[in-house]
Amino acid sequence: MSKYRLDYLDELEAEAIYILREVAGQFEKPALLFSGGKDSITLVHLALKAFRPGKFPFPLVHIDTGHNFEETITYRDDMIARIGEKLIVGHVQDSINEGKVIEQKGKNASRNALQTVTLLDTIAKHGFDACIGGARRDEEKARAKERIFSVRDEFGQWDPKRQRPELWDIYNGKIHKGENVRVFPISNWTELDVWNYIRRENIPLPTIYFAHQRDCITRNGQLMAASPFLNMDEADVVARKNVRFRTVGDMTCTAAVESYAFEIDDIIDEIASSKISERGARMDDKVSEAAMEDRKKGGYF
Amino acid sequence: MDILKFITAGSVDDGKSTLIGRLLYDSEAILADQLEALHASNRKNDDGTIDLAILTDGLKAEREQGITIDVAYKYFETDKRKFIIADAPGHIQYTRNMVTGASNAGLAIILIDARKGVIEQTTRHSFLVSLLQIPKVVVCINKMDMVNYSEDVFNHIVADYKKLAAKVGLNEVTYIPVSALKGDNIVYQSANIGWYTGDSLLQHLEQVEITIDDSSAHARLPVQWVVRPQTDELHDYRGYAGRVSSGAFKVNDKVTVLPSGFSSVISKIELYDKQPEEALAGMSVTVHLQDNIDISRGDIIVNSAGQPQLSSVIEADLCWMDTRPLDPSLTYLVQHNTKTIRCKIREILYKVNINTLDKDFDEDFKLNDIGRIVIKTAEPLAFDAYEVNKANGGAIIIDSRTNVTVGALLLRGSVA
Numbered sequence: 001m002s003k004y005r006l007d008y009l010d011e012l013e014a015e016a017i018y019i020l021r022e023v024a025g026q027f028e029k030p031a032l033l034f035s036g037g038k039d040s041i042t043l044v045h046l047a048l049k050a051f052r053p054g055k056f057p058f059p060l061v062h063i064d065t066g067h068n069f070e071e072t073i074t075y076r077d078d079m080i081a082r083i084g085e086k087l088i089v090g091h092v093q094d095s096i097n098e099g100k101v102i103e104q105k106g107k108n109a110s111r112n113a114l115q116t117v118t119l120l121d122t123i124a125k126h127g128f129d130a131c132i133g134g135a136r137r138d139e140e141k142a143r144a145k146e147r148i149f150s151v152r153d154e155f156g157q158w159d160p161k162r163q164r165p166e167l168w169d170i171y172n173g174k175i176h177k178g179e180n181v182r183v184f185p186i187s188n189w190t191e192l193d194v195w196n197y198i199r200r201e202n203i204p205l206p207t208i209y210f211a212h213q214r215d216c217i218t219r220n221g222q223l224m225a226a227s228p229f230l231n232m233d234e235a236d237v238v239a240r241k242n243v244r245f246r247t248v249g250d251m252t253c254t255a256a257v258e259s260y261a262f263e264i265d266d267i268i269d270e271i272a273s274s275k276i277s278e279r280g281a282r283m284d285d286k287v288s289e290a291a292m293e294d295r296k297k298g299g300y301f
Numbered sequence: 302m303d304i305l306k307f308i309t310a311g312s313v314d315d316g317k318s319t320l321i322g323r324l325l326y327d328s329e330a331i332l333a334d335q336l337e338a339l340h341a342s343n344r345k346n347d348d349g350t351i352d353l354a355i356l357t358d359g360l361k362a363e364r365e366q367g368i369t370i371d372v373a374y375k376y377f378e379t380d381k382r383k384f385i386i387a388d389a390p391g392h393i394q395y396t397r398n399m400v401t402g403a404s405n406a407g408l409a410i411i412l413i414d415a416r417k418g419v420i421e422q423t424t425r426h427s428f429l430v431s432l433l434q435i436p437k438v439v440v441c442i443n444k445m446d447m448v449n450y451s452e453d454v455f456n457h458i459v460a461d462y463k464k465l466a467a468k469v470g471l472n473e474v475t476y477i478p479v480s481a482l483k484g485d486n487i488v489y490q491s492a493n494i495g496w497y498t499g500d501s502l503l504q505h506l507e508q509v510e511i512t513i514d515d516s517s518a519h520a521r522l523p524v525q526w527v528v529r530p531q532t533d534e535l536h537d538y539r540g541y542a543g544r545v546s547s548g549a550f551k552v553n554d555k556v557t558v559l560p561s562g563f564s565s566v567i568s569k570i571e572l573y574d575k576q577p578e579e580a581l582a583g584m585s586v587t588v589h590l591q592d593n594i595d596i597s598r599g600d601i602i603v604n605s606a607g608q609p610q611l612s613s614v615i616e617a618d619l620c621w622m623d624t625r626p627l628d629p630s631l632t633y634l635v636q637h638n639t640k641t642i643r644c645k646i647r648e649i650l651y652k653v654n655i656n657t658l659d660k661d662f663d664e665d666f667k668l669n670d671i672g673r674i675v676i677k678t679a680e681p682l683a684f685d686a687y688e689v690n691k692a693n694g695g696a697i698i699i700d701s702r703t704n705v706t707v708g709a710l711l712l713r714g715s716v717a
Binding site: 010015017021164165170 | 302303304371372374375376378385397398400401404405513525526528529530532543544573584585598634636637638641692695696701705706709
């Protein structure tokens with residue numbers, strides 16, 4: 001026996017690579033859900049480490065709400081060109097056109113909730129049996145209880161009471177036809193771990209993660225990017241601010257924080273001394289205390 | 302900096318939630334919006350302070366039914382170490398949850414209520430910690446404020462526990478008198494307990510030494526995936542991808558592939574763009590061999606000088622985790638490392654009453670039952686006895702009708 005211990009980033013990396021390879025080994029048709037956010041960007045980097053010099057044994061899948069930050073789409077397309085892997089895009093606009101979902105109205109209208117339907121349709125259309133996602137257990141207490149291999153029924157629903165025991169590092173990916181598994185390789189990472197890893201590995205990120213000038217309005221005490229997708233009225237005062245975004249989601253529900261963190265070192269300092277947790281900057285979780293649990297049960301990522 | 306995963310064994314009544322809440326609160330691992338929710342809550346202690354147990358509150362589904370369903374994971378860090386807490390419920394009906402949480406833990410905290418001392422559930426928790434072979438144990442004797450911080454009470458409980466530890470086979474045990482409610486000896490050493498000069502719980506967690514087995518004799522690499530790019534320039538590339546589960550491999554080590562038994566020599570170890578000379582337990586790597594032999598997922602690469610057992614009739618401890626009882630007439634699946642094959646439970650040798658540690662010989666094997674069985678597998682498994690090498694001695698049983706994980710197996714040895 002020795003006192004040798006892996007550094008925490010090496011340990012987290014090795015665990016995530018192990019989980020990605022289990023997906024490759026256990027499933028017929030997996031996919032990696034790519035949002036353009038730092039967590040799924042980290043997953044892509046980990047997949048490079050897991051499978052190069054071979055190709056990924058799965059495509060990347062992006063559910064595009066049509067209300068994305070332009071910078072996210074630019075990043076996505078550049079990245080796909082750089083790594084030479086397959087990308088499948090599911091459009092929320094298509095679901096709206098097909099009448100499967102109805103666009104919300106009013107001031108707080110967002111397509112965020114609609115993307116669940118597009119996601120489930122995309123999964124069904126391509127017959128994906130496993131979807132890899134970048135969720136982490138430190139984000140929220142519903143996630144704190146979710147398995148690394150999380151089985152969903154054919155309606156995409158998560159049942160917290162019927163989770164399979166997950167022992168040692170043995171992941172049971174056996175499912176019936178129509179079911180699928182959501183797999184979370186970075187479950188055990190914290191927000192700060194992801195940032196420290198991105199710094200160590202020099203992983204490029206979309207520019208909106210770094211401080212920049214942007215027109216914003218204040219809604220429900222939070223700064224939102226002014227955009228054509230946000231239903232604004234006279235009461236909304238537009239002001240130019242120095243901001244950055246801590247998560248990358250739909251423009252209608254991703255709040256900005258005022259920041260002068262222009263470099264990754266600044267961001268890490270900012271988070272290390274931060275007073276608000278990451279999902280606290282997502283309006284979609286603010287709806288109710290049990291919001292995340294309810295959305296997960298409904299098939300959200 | 303490294304990571305320590307630990308489990309807390311105890312029930313709500315022992316102040317387990319308060320203890321975890323206190324660890325998170327005093328080590329400043331709570332963020333502002335969570336703190337806001339905490340202060341906004343109506344739940345307060347008798348003396349008007351915040352009820353820290355709220356921090357470990359569960360899901361809506363749990364609150365509605367007033368129960369704890371499952372293992373929740375909590376994350377915090379100090380300057381010295383990162384911590385992952387597996388918070389599992391402690392009542393007997395949640396034995397399977399505790400087994401699940403314990404399977405990955407490097408340390409267990411066993412909570413004892415100072416007013417009650419060593420009770421039935423203490424025996425149960427200690428047995429499970431010993432069964433799953435969690436390397437380190439901390440016994441926190443909680444609610445010391447309720448017994449006037451009495452050294453005598455503490456000493457009595459320690460003496461009682463030592464007898465239990467000897468009985469269940471726990472060696473490395475540390476005892477700390479605490480009050481989670483008042484914060485005594487959780488993060489900071491307490492002035493209220495002047496007679497205790499040891500570390501606080503957090504100080505202990507920061508310093509406790511966690512070792513890993515890096516001897517080449519136990520080198521094990523379950524193959525997860527074969528990397529074969531089959532491009533023009535990488536036509537002959539054949540890498541075996543997996544995570545070293547125990548021990549260490551070096552370039553030029555002589556290795557054997559099981560179950561086939563073919564031998565070869567490690568020619569190269571890859572970690573993406575790096576080529577390390579050795580691969581240690583815990584590392585996810587891609588290994589190349591000198592000879593071109595047939596290897597696929599489910600095989601295991603081991604050091605030729607220290608081979609595991611290879612058998613299809615195996616004695617094992619079984620923890621049953623399903624509401625449907627074990628049916629010896631059924632064919633189940635067993636998943637060991639990256640291999641999933643059919644199996645049957647051929648014999649039930651005995652069950653253990655985990656409250657009293659007595660052996661039972663009744664026939665049925667129900668939810669939360671633990672006991673010794675003999676399993677017959679469709680192909681031989683290359684395994685180590687769990688007590689020798691945890692990483693290669695654990696397996697799960699899957700019900701092929703429901704695909705649900707229904708049992709945890711701790712493999713002990715092949716039956717001649």
